Amino acid sequence: MKEVSPSGAIHGLGGAPAPVGAVSSAPLASAPLSSAPLSASPAPTAVPAGPFDKAATPVWLAHNTGAVADAIREAGSARVALRVRAGGGWLDAGRPVTNATHVLDVGALRGIVEYTPGDLTLTARAGTTLAEIDDATRPHGQWLPLDPHGAPADTLGATLATASCGPLGASLGLPRDLALGVEFVDGRGTVVRGGGRVVKNVAGFDLVRLTVGAWGTLGVITEATVRLRARPDHCATLAVEAPGDQHALARLLRALREGPLTPIATELLDATLSAALGATAGDADAVVIRLVGNATSVAAQRRHVMSLARTVELPDTVWDALRRVLPAGAASVRVSHRPERLAVLWHDLATRTRDIPGCLRHATVERGVARCAVPAGHAEALTEVLPALVSSWRVVGEVLAPSAWSVLQPAGSDRLSRGVRAAFDELHLLNPGLMDATT
Amino acid sequence: MSSTLPSSSASARACAIPGTPLAQAMPGLDSCVHCGFCLQACPTYLALHDENDSPRGRLVLMRALVEGDVSLDDPDVHAHIDRCLGCRGCETACPSGVPYGQLLEATRATLAMRRPLPLIARLILGTFARPWALGAALALARLARALGLPRLLAALPGRLGFAFAMLRATERPLGEAPYTPTGDGSRGTVAVLHGCVMQGLFAATNRATERVLGVNDYRLVVATDEGCCGALHAHAGDVDAARRLARRNIAAFEQSGADLVAVNASGCGAMMKEYGHLLHDDPAWSARAAALAARVRDVSELLVAAGPRRGGPLALHVTYDAPCHLVHAQRIATAPLAVLSAIPELRLTPLADADQCCGGAGIYNLVEAETSDAVLTPKLARISETGAALVATGNPGCLMQVGGGLLRAGSTTRVLHPVDLLDASYAARVPNADP
């Protein structure tokens, strides 16, 4: 249930787009690991620019699952830890990875393996980008409704590993709801498959849920099967001006949650974002709501929303714009509680972060999750308000200054989480530090 | 019982108790697929939450008896079979159509071969089996009622107090105002079962039954020498007594020449509709029994077939509790409600879980007091939630159980038969024969 800020995370961005057909399986060059043993310095490979760009870091490019397994096994025998990624990009999300002297790059694992539109499922390699999946499914009136904040060049593997999603997650499913099967290589170098390719499956213990959101620390996702949805026939996006008063806002949000509406997204935006997206003219917050259904249904819903408050109609493209509007390199957190408390939370968050220049806030109404991003230069200011936020709300860090992480409880510090980590990556080879503060 | 493949061990087992009523009823057991849908329909399971006290559990025990996994003397088997109310609520939940009521009676008859019934049960059943004894007992009860004893003694602790509360519950909450029925008799001849308890303690309801049928164009004829239907005996496993009583009634109603037999006690109606099964292996009587059974109707069925005619207004707040032997055994759910809705101004509030047993179940409330109370408690709570002043229900056992329970709980809500309400409505304004 995590989102991650723009353009990827551990699995990062893919490289050059590969041609993808409706039912395609890009042949993968057999590219074994560098012949040099891990303990020796491998042939240096170009590392894409990014915060993790350490020119000296050795990189292994794996072109298939077997190569991933070989690399992890070798890393295990050499006792070197790996930073896993798909091609570069933002690797600064989550707790800092510590002691990873080598990079395992799975960005070359790409291509759609199987897509039968009538099944509403799709299987793709981990490095396949969301944009590629979108291109393949659109002609069939379908989509993978994962819209994490960032670029559509995010890979499927990164999106699942970080459990990233955007406004659509509340109604069309979080990554954990949409992932049907995964293939991954665990910390022992064993290739494991969980789940399957069908939409309903309770065979065996659930390794899919375990891997989704594990940030690559239990295994490197190499392939995944996801559930697709039919694209809605008719869409309308409306922006409703949100009252500044906390109680009035609570009433509006409640009316939107409980009214005769079946939106697939309801997002609360602060005034800066609203203005940037054309949702409001002045300096008011706005609720942007995406209504779907057949023509009659959308028309009735539109009338209902318009009866609640001042409303402007926006083009549907505003949702893509929202994914991109957040600045790269921003420090960001998610703050949440029960949906009914969102107005209080929103007010509190706004009060505390009001003076941080360039701060942007938005919230997914149905989930009660607000997100706050500040430009990279003001990360420390966000750090300063963290203790106050943590004392009142659930806070999940996305990108933070290294010092800020000490404010947040490490996610994987409980007995079961440590046990799971030990069961799948006993040597802490995979992204050490990301889910725990022990390494 | 169904099974998946590995069940070969469960199949083709020799019968351990050949020739017993249960062994003969065995095919009925085979249709149980063990789905468990009966659990939540079973009052004793809901009260005790032990599957041994559920239909599925009891069917397992029955099968175990047949297959010899437990003996006929096993005290656990006796305890759980005894604890069944026989409400047959499971039958209306069962997709496979397991004839649970018949299996239960067969099991009780089989167990009775080994272990006599408890003394109190034998006393009661013995009394009901002898018209003179029953007549004396009921006369005594009426005398006690007339003297107001139940009002004094209903507060006594334990079963004795409850028994007096039940007796007090037979006092009529509405007065009887006889009128002359105006119907034209065009719907054929009907004889009403006066029965035993109904005639002994609810004679006014029997008279009301005849009047309301008359208003609705049935022509009343009288059967002489009819009486106890034998249901109590059959349920307890005393099949011989049940058959004796059944034969007497069959002969009596045959002699009356009536087209139909109207029954206002749903437990009796359910029994009489099963006379064919009860006497199926009696060559002299099986055909006659089946023929009579086919002519038996609950009074609400007859009334609904005729309308029933609307009477005068009764501004009363009423709720309806469905007797198990009407809703589950006879599968009559809506007719009594239709009867009540023929009364102008009557306010009917639905009763939650109306199809759940009240715990009366014949003599169950006297022999399984603790479980009976556990089943009755939620029933009283649901009744209280309705805020109704009257509970209508069409069976003397339920009238006394619910009525007694309400009295003991200090409630002012009273019980009566739906027919009593319709009769009072007609007394207020006798409907015209030509509506």
Next chain:
Amino acid sequence: MAMTRDALVQALAAIVGVRQVLQRPSELLVYASDGLPGYRKQPSLAVFPRSRDEVVAVVRLLARERMAFVPRGAGTGLSGGALADGVVLLGLNRLTRVLSIDAENRLAVVEPGVVNVHLTRAVAPLGLHYAPDPSSQAACTIGGNVAENAGGPHCLKYGVTLNHVVALTVILPDGEIVTLGSSDGEVDGYDLLGAFVGSEGCFGVALDATVRLTRNPQAVRTLLADFTSLDAAACATSAIIAAGIVPAALEMMDQPTIRAVEASIYAAGYPVDAAAVLLIEIDGLQAGIDEDVVRLQAICLEGGAREVRVARDEQERTRLWQGRKKAFGAMGRVSSHLVVQDAVIPRTRLPDVLRSIAAIGEREGLTVCNVFHAGDGNLHPNIPYNANDPDESARVHRAMQAIMQTCVDAGGSVTGEHGIGLDKLDYMSLIFSPESLDAMCRLRAVFDPDQRANPGKVVPIHACREWSQTAVLR
């Protein structure tokens, strides 16, 4: 030194009371099987705590004594998952309280023994319901649903149990109490909640579950389409999905099933001469729903439906659904024994897999009753038969193997909602590699290193490398 059985009985009775501990063979008989009575495994004893504290004390006692146990709800499972073979049966059916209802956030906290439909009934006045609706919902418990990750007809649109559980309080087999998930905002970390849901009682015992409630739709339309061929019904299913309509439910029943239902107390008025019927439900806003009904009718008629009937009122709708939900039980009328199967295939393979299943049935001289969640491709081919006939039993066995292989070959799974339990252990290696099975064993060992919770279920024991090499405590 392990406790003797008598000492254990006494210790348990001290916690829960004498009447809540069953130990005599005759009173344990009914607990020797669940909804799949082909298996009989007698527990050594059965204990029925009535409160959370009692559950905790019982589990801790069993942990101290290193005793294995099997949690059980209502015993309606269809995979033999709740059978305790000589170990302690832990009945949770007496924990029946709905602890809290939060209408505004649409959450409820329930004890594990709450019957599925009782929760829906409890929140009905608030215009809410609990969406997962397994056919046994009138009897099964939420705790059991969590253990099995139960589905149901309406999970086509609303998702399975996993999608509706927000948080769990769990007692692990060693007695430690942990909270998984959260009901007041997001937590990060591994999705242990997701791992626990569907773990079939092998990971511990849920003491309470916080579940999501769903708003009742403004409007519901239920359609019954009848077809003269199974193939046409299967193709119509694909056509509906392809049209982009997401029905709330899309169920198929074939002729033998229809006839069994129509002979039962739940007769729904299905046409007994139809080769198959589709029961289709759509729900949502009042505005526009009838346009979708018209579209659905057109798709079905184009696909060869003889008639498409729309339920006129709530009563007819209930009747149509009751027939479907009680269909499995109704098959008890057809024959004395029944195998119940559960498999999932990609939806587009429905027509050819159904043809293969029919051919297998024909080859073995058996009647296959299909009643299933067509929209999900979740098949339930059931075969009524007489277990007393060894030849017929052997044919049923062959047919079941062949059907399962067909489904796996089509890219499917060996269970969509019934779970692996005991019944499907042998099928696990058809779809999972030894490495994947071993990974599952490792996950289980995190929750239950001694393998004391529901031993011998879900993953074949030989698949667990580390355990199979060491002595397993039983």
